[in-house]
Every structure is written in C-alpha cells, then in structure tokens.
Amino acid sequence: xxxxxxxxxxxxxxxxxxxxxxxxxxxxxxxIMGPNGSGKSTxxxxxxxxxxYEVTEGQILLNDEDIDELAAEERAHKGIFLSFQYPVxxxxxxxxxxxxxxxxxxxxxxxxxxxxxxxxxxxxxxxSELLEIDxxxxxxxxxxxxxxxxxxxxEIFQMAMLEPKLAILDETDSGLDIDAxxxxxxxxxxxxxxxxxxxxxxxxxxxxxxxxxxxxxxLHNGRIVKSGGKELAHELEExxxxxxxxxxxx
Amino acid sequence: MELxxxxxxxxxxxxxxxxxxxxxxxxxxxxxxxxxxxxxxTKKEEAWKYTSLNSILKHDYSVFPKNENTIEYNDVKKxxxxxxxxxxxxxxxxxxxSHLSQxxxxxxxxxxxxxxxxKPKYQLIIQNYFNKIASKDSLTSLNTAFSQEGAYIxxxxxxxxxKPIQIIHFSTGNESALMQQPRNLIVVNENSHVQIIERHxxxxxxxxxxxxxTEIFANKRAIIxxxxxxxxxxxxxxxxxxxxNQKQESHCSVHTFSFGGKLTRNNLNFYQNGxxxxxxxxxxxxxxxxxHVDHNTLVHHIEPNCESHQDYKGIFxxxxxxxxxxKVVVNKEAQKTNAFQANNNILVSDKASINTKPQLxxxxxxxxxxxxxxxxxxxxxAMFYMRSRGIPEKEAKGLLMYAFSNNVLNSxxxxxxxxxxxxxxxxxxxxxxxxxx
Numbered sequence: 001x002x003x004x005x006x007x008x009x010x011x012x013x014x015x016x017x018x019x020x021x022x023x024x025x026x027x028x029x030x031x032i033m034g035p036n037g038s039g040k041s042t043x044x045x046x047x048x049x050x051x052x053y054e055v056t057e058g059q060i061l062l063n064d065e066d067i068d069e070l071a072a073e074e075r076a077h078k079g080i081f082l083s084f085q086y087p088v089x090x091x092x093x094x095x096x097x098x099x100x101x102x103x104x105x106x107x108x109x110x111x112x113x114x115x116x117x118x119x120x121x122x123x124x125x126x127x128s129e130l131l132e133i134d135x136x137x138x139x140x141x142x143x144x145x146x147x148x149x150x151x152x153x154x155e156i157f158q159m160a161m162l163e164p165k166l167a168i169l170d171e172t173d174s175g176l177d178i179d180a181x182x183x184x185x186x187x188x189x190x191x192x193x194x195x196x197x198x199x200x201x202x203x204x205x206x207x208x209x210x211x212x213x214x215x216x217x218x219l220h221n222g223r224i225v226k227s228g229g230k231e232l233a234h235e236l237e238e239x240x241x242x243x244x245x246x247x248x249x250x
Numbered sequence: 251m252e253l254x255x256x257x258x259x260x261x262x263x264x265x266x267x268x269x270x271x272x273x274x275x276x277x278x279x280x281x282x283x284x285x286x287x288x289x290x291x292t293k294k295e296e297a298w299k300y301t302s303l304n305s306i307l308k309h310d311y312s313v314f315p316k317n318e319n320t321i322e323y324n325d326v327k328k329x330x331x332x333x334x335x336x337x338x339x340x341x342x343x344x345x346x347x348s349h350l351s352q353x354x355x356x357x358x359x360x361x362x363x364x365x366x367x368x369k370p371k372y373q374l375i376i377q378n379y380f381n382k383i384a385s386k387d388s389l390t391s392l393n394t395a396f397s398q399e400g401a402y403i404x405x406x407x408x409x410x411x412x413k414p415i416q417i418i419h420f421s422t423g424n425e426s427a428l429m430q431q432p433r434n435l436i437v438v439n440e441n442s443h444v445q446i447i448e449r450h451x452x453x454x455x456x457x458x459x460x461x462x463x464t465e466i467f468a469n470k471r472a473i474i475x476x477x478x479x480x481x482x483x484x485x486x487x488x489x490x491x492x493x494x495n496q497k498q499e500s501h502c503s504v505h506t507f508s509f510g511g512k513l514t515r516n517n518l519n520f521y522q523n524g525x526x527x528x529x530x531x532x533x534x535x536x537x538x539x540x541x542h543v544d545h546n547t548l549v550h551h552i553e554p555n556c557e558s559h560q561d562y563k564g565i566f567x568x569x570x571x572x573x574x575x576x577k578v579v580v581n582k583e584a585q586k587t588n589a590f591q592a593n594n595n596i597l598v599s600d601k602a603s604i605n606t607k608p609q610l611x612x613x614x615x616x617x618x619x620x621x622x623x624x625x626x627x628x629x630x631x632a633m634f635y636m637r638s639r640g641i642p643e644k645e646a647k648g649l650l651m652y653a654f655s656n657n658v659l660n661s662x663x664x665x666x667x668x669x670x671x672x673x674x675x676x677x678x679x680x681x682x683x684x685x686x687x
Contacts, residue, residue, distance in 0.1 A: 073640050092652065101641055
C-alpha cells in the first residue's frame with residue numbers, strides 16, 4: 001500500500017528527514033517511535049502533503065503511484081488520513097458541517113453525487129456512538145474550546161467518517177486520560193480491517209498496549225535506525241532512547 | 251462643468267420647485283453655502299486620507315432625473331427580502347414608486363420624506379428632529395441642501411412594529427449618469443421597536459452616485475435594528491451618512507454588509523445621550539477587483555454606564571482596498587463606559603490593501619475600552635487541516651473566510667437576512683459549501 005523509498009525532506013532548507021525507507025502493507029499496524037525532534041511529525045505531514053515541507057530526494061508511493069505532486073486534498077481523496085497532533089480550531093464551522101463538506105468533496109472527486117442527507121445522518125449517528133461522542137458536541141464549532149481529549153476523539157471520529165485506507169495517528173495519545181485513550185483505541189481497532197493500514201506515531205508505549213502494532217520503527221535524526229516487533233516498544237519504554245542513540249553512534 | 255458648480259447652479263433650479271418660504275428652506279440655503287465653501291472632500295483631509303472621490307466625481311451626473319420610470323416587481327424581486335412580509339418604501343431613480351411600495355399610516359408612519367416636509371401635521375416632528383444631528387460636513391450639507399425625498403418613519407410610544415421596513419433605491423440607467431441624494435428621517439419613540447433594511451441597487455452599467463443621509467432618533471428604551479445591504483454593481487458608488495441619537499436605555503444596532511459597489515463610504519455616527527445605552531456597529535466587507543469600501547465610524551459616549559460594540563470584518567481580494575477608521579470618544583462624565591472595537595481583515599491577494607486606524611479619545615478614568623485590529627492571511631495550518639480532510643483549496647479558503655465573517659452574523663435578528671447574507675458570502679467567495687448556509 002505505502003512504500004517510502006529513501007525519503008529526504010526539508011523545511012526552509014533545513015533537512016529533517018534524511019533517507020526514510022518504510023513499507024506498509026494492507027492490514028498492518030506500524031508504530032513509529034522516537035525521541036522529540038527525530039522527525040516523526042514531519043514524516044506524518046510529508047505523507048499527508050503539507051506544502052511547507054519539500055521532498056528533496058526519494059519517493060512516496062501509494063499503491064505504486066508516486067504522490068509527490070499531489071495536493072493534500074488529492075491524497076485525502078486517495079485514502080490518506082492524518083490525525084493531527086494539534087487539531088486546528090475553526091470557529092464558525094460545526095463538526096457536522098465540516099464532515100459533510102469533507103465527505104461530499106471526497107465523493108465529488110470520485111465522481112459521486114453528494115451523500116443523501118438521511119444517509120449522512122445515519123453515518124454520523126453510527127460513528128459518533130462508536131467514539132462515545134455526545135450529539136450536542138457535533139453542533140459545536142470545530143475544535144473550538146474542546147479539551148485535549150475531545151480534540152483527539154474528534155480526530156478519530158473524522159477518521160471513522162472518512163474511512164481511510166491509510167490512517168496516520170500523530171501523537172493521538174498525548175493529552176488523553178486513560179478512559180479517553182481506551183475509547184480512541186477501541187475506535188481505531190474497530191475500524192481496522194485487512195484492507196486498511198495504520199501508522200501510529202507516538203513517543204510512549206502506552207497507546208500501543210491498546211493498538212497493538214505489527215512493526216515498531218525507531219526514528220532518530222531523520223532516519224529509521226531500528227525496526228522490530230511490538231516487543232521493541234516495551235524495550236524502549238523500559239530503557240528509554242539513549243541506548244538506541246548509543247547504538248547508532250557505534 | 252465641474253460637478254460642484256453643476257450642483258450649485260442646480261440648487262437655484264431646485265428652489266423653483268420647492269416652497270422657499272418654509273423654515274426647511276432656510277436650512278437648505280444654509281447647507282448649500284457650507285457645501286459651496288468646503289466643496290467635495292479631498293485626500294488632504296484627515297478623514298479622507300485613504301479615500302479619493304476623484305474617480306466618481308468626473309461623471310456628468312443628472313441631478314434631477316427627467317422621466318418617471320417604472321419597473322416590474324418580478325424583475326427586481328430578488329433585491330427584496332421577499333420571503334417575509336414587510337413595509338416597503340421604494341424609489342426609482344430617486345422618485346417614489348407607489349406600485350412597488352407598501353407604506354402605512356396605521357398606528358405608525360412609514361411614508362415619504364416629501365410628505366413629511368410639506369404636510370402641516372408632521373411639522374412639529376420635522377421642527378424637532380430634521381437636521382438636528384446630521385453633521386455640517388460638506389457631503390452631509392450637500393444632501394441637506396437638496397433634501398426633499400427619502401423615507402420618513404415615525405413610530406409612536408410602546409409599539410413593536412409588526413414587520414420589518416425595507417427602504418430600497420433602484421436606479422434604472424434612464425440617465426447616462428445619475429446622482430441621488432435620499433434623505434431619511436427615523437424617529438422611534440419610547441419603548442418601541444423597529445427593524446429596518448436599506449438597500450441601493452443599480453440595474454444598469456451607467457454610473458450612479460448616491461449621497462445618502464439618514465437621521466435616526468431612538469428615544470428612551472427604544473430598540474432599533476438596522477441592516478444595510480450594500481451589494482450594488484461595480485458602476486455604482488455610495489456615500490452613506492448615518493447619524494443616530496440615542497436616549498437612555500435604548501439599544502441600536504447597525505449591520506453593514508458591503509459586498510458590492512465601486513466606491514462605498516460609510517460614515518456611521520452614534521451619539522449616546524443618556525445612561526445605560528447600548529450601541530452595536532457590525533460589518534462584513536468582502537470585495538475584489540478595484541472595489542473600495544471605507545468604514546468611518548464614531549461612537550460618542552456622552553453619559554455614564556453605556557456600552558458600545560464594534561466588530562468589522564474585511565476580506566479583500568484582487569486590487570481592492572479597504573479603510574476602517576473607528577473613533578470612540580468618551581466624555582469626562584461618561585464613567586463606567588464599556589467600549590469595544592475590533593477590526594479584523596484578511597488580504598487574499600498581494601495587491602489588496604487595508605488601512606485600519608482605531609482612534610480612542612478617552613477623558614473619563616473609570617472605563618473599559620478595548621480595540622484591536624488585525625491584518626492577515628489565511629491560517630496555513632487551518633488550510634492544511636481542512637485540505638487533509640479532502641476539502642480542496644478553494645473550498646477550504648471559502649469555508650475559512652465564511653467562518654471568519656460568521657460571528658458578525660450571529661447578531662442578525664432577521665433569519666431571512668442572515669440566510670441571504672450567508673448566501674451572498676458563499677457566492678462572493680466562489681464556493682459551494684457542502685451544507686446549507
């Protein structure tokens with residue numbers, strides 16, 4: 001599904017990713033861990049198509065198509081979803097209206113008619129129940145005045161609504177208490193299938209107790225320096241990142 | 251002939267048509283002298299530093315349209331808020347159109363300035379209110395000199411007017427260029443409540459210049475909601491001079507929606523003559539091409555315990571230009587004043603510009619006054635967020651700009667107007683947003 005080959009990316013001429021290689025197949029869950037500043041969020045943003053980041057070398061292939069030239073919305077239409085570490089507040093646009101717009105624009109891009117209103121309502125009801133979201137919440141302005149946990153839950157609600165092929169969860173666990181973490185993880189697990197894939201970006205192992213990865217990669221200085229199974233996450237939790245840094249030096 | 255000279259000589263012709271023995275005529279004669287001395291304002295004057303009238307004064311305007319003209323309701327229906335019942339005072343090329351209007355004398359007066367100026371039964375009100383708060387600047391004086399037609403609205407005590415009043419001016423292009431000077435007088439007495447919608451609409455590409463003066467008196471505990479819909483075509487220009495005198499505990503709001511026109515200047519002045527008064531001034535400006543919109547506001551806090559709320563949003567595309575000049579004066583006696591002012595702008599294009607200037611003159615020491623103005627581009631993070639959800643750039647921009655102007659619409663009390671304005675905004679922003687606005 002996703003193949004990243006020797007990816008180099010920079011922002012304002014500062015190189016952040018320095019040769020990433022990663023392959024994600026349908027049905028897989030990959031965790032990307034690493035110390036602060038290692039390039040985790042940059043990798044997420046580059047895959048999602050943030051324009052400030054410039055790919056200087058290498059390729060991102062989605063189902064064997066190079067997506068470098070595609071705008072963020074086109075990548076979304078092809079099934080890439082990024083759950084933001086810091087979801088943006090958009091006063092004046094309700095959660096519901098935002099989702100209607102996103103879904104219908106995606107359908108338009110695929111040559112489909114707008115989703116009928118009753119179908120939309122049904123979908124919203126179903127997915128908000130999955131994330132245990134109060135209906136009142138849906139008529140509030142997007143992310144405005146939401147608590148950290150509400151913002152993250154809302155991100156996963158959007159993911160549930162859009163049903164992406166590849167979901168990238170950027171630090172979705174930060175700012176979540178344990179109950180919210182369970183709800184979010186439960187939502188993600190229910191959405192998982194053999195046809196879609198998830199990349200979980202996290203600093204801590206905590207979320208990975210709930211969303212169990214098939215592979216764990218450690219990012220350091222813009223490169224994946226170590227990959228392994230889910231036990232690698234436990235090892236990192238116990239020993240921190242210093243030993244990896246030492247290993248890289250050696 | 252220069253427009254100034256033409257107007258001065260037209261005044262002599264005008265005197266042949268009106269009763270020059272009436273006391274109003276002394277006011278007119280006085281006013282034309284002021285205009286003659288001062289002439290049209292130029293950029294040398296501080297209040298006109300960023301707005302030049304040169305481009306709109308060069309036309310050879312007809313000051314008195316020759317022919318009466320009619321238009322069919324169906325052809326202009328869309329310019330009315332037609333989905334609600336309303337009183338209507340409609341003018342075509344400056345002349346009253348009885349067949350498009352719906353006036354009343356049943357308990358309230360919704361009628362014509364020309365009758366109010368001429369009929370004895372209105373004399374007392376005219377004497378007490380006419381030209382009492384209009385300023386003596388040159389443009390207002392020019393209007394005063396030619397004051398003859400416009401809307402006259404008088405609401406007696408304890409009356410909630412049952413439906414909104416629409417004041418609409420159409421110009422048909424019958425004249426190759428037309429100058430209109432409507433003069434409105436609105437008196438709302440104690441405890442009464444009225445909603446008014448004002449619109450100017452040109453139906454052709456012939457240039458139109460409207461220099462309008464509206465005097466509004468809100469007596470004790472009166473509530474007035476006034477909506478100015480400025481969505482004219484790009485051959486029509488408007489100078490709107492509105493003066494509002496508020497007595498104690500009255501609430502007045504003016505919402506100005508500026509989307510159209512070649513040049514629009516709003517001189518909006520509030521005078522708070524009483525305690526516990528609330529004044530609201532809100533505006534949304536969305537323009538492009540070479541359009542120019544200038545908001546020049548004044549709120550004068552004269553007595554204690556009053557509030558004023560100003561919130562103007564502007565979105566400027568192409569080579570459009572905007573001006574916001576918001577003056578708040580708090581007299582020494584006006585303690586416990588709460589005065590808020592915000593002016594936020596988005597420049598969509600590199601060629602667009604906005605000059606924004608808050609002016610606070612505070613002579614009292616126990617007041618809360620705040621002002622803030624911002625000029626910015628659209629938030630890149632918000633754009634990426636929306637696009638990452640599959641919303642294309644253009645729609646994302648539109649949605650963000652809609653959201654930006656949205657909170658000004660929250661205080662609009664007539665749902666049909668809110669709906670209409672949000673539709674105009676969506677059209678203006680060129681987006682088909684995926685939900686009903």
